[in-house]
Amino acid sequence: MQDRPAIPLMPLALCAAAVVAAILATREAGLGVFAALALVLVAAACTAAGALWARQSEAHRLHEARLQYLHLLQLTDGWVWQTDAQHRLVRLQPPGGAPASAWASHGGNGQYLWERFAEVAQPGSLGERMAAHAPVPDLAVRGNGDGGSHPEWTLRGLPRFDCSGVFCGYLGMARPAIVPTGAAPSSPAGLPGEQAATAEGPLVDDPQALAAEYASFSYTVSHDLRAPIRVVDGFARILKEDYGHALDRIGNDHLDRVLSAAARMNHMIDALLSLSRLSTQPLQCQPVNLSQLAQYILDDLRRTSPEREVDVTIEPDMTVSGDPTLLRMALENLLGNAWKYSGKVPRAVIAFERTQSGGRTAYMVRDNGAGFDMRFADRLFGVFQRLHSSGDFQGTGVGLASVRRIVRRHGGEIWAESEVGQGTRFYFTLGD
Numbered sequence: 001m002q003d004r005p006a007i008p009l010m011p012l013a014l015c016a017a018a019v020v021a022a023i024l025a026t027r028e029a030g031l032g033v034f035a036a037l038a039l040v041l042v043a044a045a046c047t048a049a050g051a052l053w054a055r056q057s058e059a060h061r062l063h064e065a066r067l068q069y070l071h072l073l074q075l076t077d078g079w080v081w082q083t084d085a086q087h088r089l090v091r092l093q094p095p096g097g098a099p100a101s102a103w104a105s106h107g108g109n110g111q112y113l114w115e116r117f118a119e120v121a122q123p124g125s126l127g128e129r130m131a132a133h134a135p136v137p138d139l140a141v142r143g144n145g146d147g148g149s150h151p152e153w154t155l156r157g158l159p160r161f162d163c164s165g166v167f168c169g170y171l172g173m174a175r176p177a178i179v180p181t182g183a184a185p186s187s188p189a190g191l192p193g194e195q196a197a198t199a200e201g202p203l204v205d206d207p208q209a210l211a212a213e214y215a216s217f218s219y220t221v222s223h224d225l226r227a228p229i230r231v232v233d234g235f236a237r238i239l240k241e242d243y244g245h246a247l248d249r250i251g252n253d254h255l256d257r258v259l260s261a262a263a264r265m266n267h268m269i270d271a272l273l274s275l276s277r278l279s280t281q282p283l284q285c286q287p288v289n290l291s292q293l294a295q296y297i298l299d300d301l302r303r304t305s306p307e308r309e310v311d312v313t314i315e316p317d318m319t320v321s322g323d324p325t326l327l328r329m330a331l332e333n334l335l336g337n338a339w340k341y342s343g344k345v346p347r348a349v350i351a352f353e354r355t356q357s358g359g360r361t362a363y364m365v366r367d368n369g370a371g372f373d374m375r376f377a378d379r380l381f382g383v384f385q386r387l388h389s390s391g392d393f394q395g396t397g398v399g400l401a402s403v404r405r406i407v408r409r410h411g412g413e414i415w416a417e418s419e420v421g422q423g424t425r426f427y428f429t430l431g432d
Contacts (some may be wrong), residue, residue: 015116058320070323078175081157085168087112117141117155117174126155133159133167135257139387140373141174151374152176180201210381230270233262283323283409291361293328294335296354301339308348310339313355320364320430330406333399334426341424342369349423360429380416403428 082091089111116128118140129136136157145151157172165309236258242250294314302310335352342348349368354361372380383405407414411431418424 004005058105078173081172081174082311083115083170085111087170089113089116090169092116113170117143130170133158136170136172161250165248181307229265231264233259236262283326285321285323288320288322288327290320290327290331291316291352293393297328297332297335298350303337308343308351310342310348313351313353320353322430326409328405330403333403337399338365338367338369341368345369355427357427362427362429364425364427366423366425370424371418371424373420374418381414
């Protein structure tokens with residue numbers, strides 16, 4: 001709870017001095033009851049003046065806070081949305097300097113959020129999250145707009161509570177999922193060693209340049225990014241341990257969210273460093289039995305969830321030439337995804353087998369799990385790109401980017417086919 005604004009001392013001090021002077025004067029003059037009444041009125045006037053001053057100061061602070069809020073809105077790169085306690089939109093504001101599109105120009109006031117944005121992967125879950133007053137993670141949605149326009153968006157938001165803990169709505173942001181024309185949308189730009197793979201051949205590495213770039217990159221990530229996260233995590237833990245008992249349920253929940261977010265950031269940094277190392281690690285090629293690797297990986301997964309019923313099929317004797325460590329990492333990601341995204345199916349099916357594609361041998365990992373909408377397939381292999389919410393399926397959003405980099409370093413390519421609720425098939429080739 002915020003402290004009340006302090007009443008300025010200067011006007012009260014002057015009023016007090018005036019009252020004291022008046023008391024002394026009335027005593028000397030013997031003015032009696034009427035003078036005492038006058039003193040009461042003077043004191044009341046002083047109190048009113050101090051309160052007025054405080055209100056003016058508070059109004060000034062509120063005005064400054066509003067200006068800062070408006071300036072922040074001008075700096076955001078997404079649409080800010082806000083709902084009331086009944087989940088009806090009361091604000092849908094474009095980013096600073098952006099023109100209002102046809103579907104957003106009317107603000108959407110009065111509509112339920114799920115009427116304005118339809119979740120693509122799991123229709124209906126947005127309304128369920130909001131009914132439970134739960135955070136809305138990054139969700140792939142489609143804007144139900146005017147004039148037949150249905151742009152794709154990424155939606156996120158947090159529930160708002162007043163000082164009494166009463167739910168009063170949501171505040172969040174929506175960003176258009178726009179891929180520039182001619183760009184490689186899933187390319188993790190900015191990571192060391194990421195180069196464009198062409199049809200003529202695999203990525204070409206310059207070991208010395210990549211090593212120097214990786215050293216600089218890893219230092220920046222490990223120190224410049226981890227340092228503020230450590231500070232946030234450390235002070236949040238101090239608050240939790242030393243002052244948690246003085247906070248209400250909502251206050252402790254906020255601290256838990258801060259700690260959880262800091263932990264996720266650390267996991268993402270670890271994944272980012274691991275991904276960047278894939279470009280500098282030299283290939284140690286030798287014969288690798290992919291079938292045997294897959295069996296080891298799935299045996300480990302079974303031990304983590306012995307209660308699950310999973311039908312596994314692995315084609316035998318799939319032997320290739322490659323780096324065993326990197327290929328195991330790629331299979332761990334692909335088979336781990338198949339295991340994870342089929343976790344809500346009563347009887348899961350996972351298969352790893354050979355097929356043919358364009359006259360080349362391709363290897364396929366398939367499952368009958370959640371699947372995804374193929375309209376978002378261009379985001380599949382991007383860094384920190386997720387097609388499912390972290391609330392439904394945990395992950396860092398780096399695994400498939402790592403797989404693609406490993407496959408390309410072996411002179412191959414990777415792609416996927418999927419349908420929502422019908423499972424996914426990942427195909428990859430390796431160099432001859």
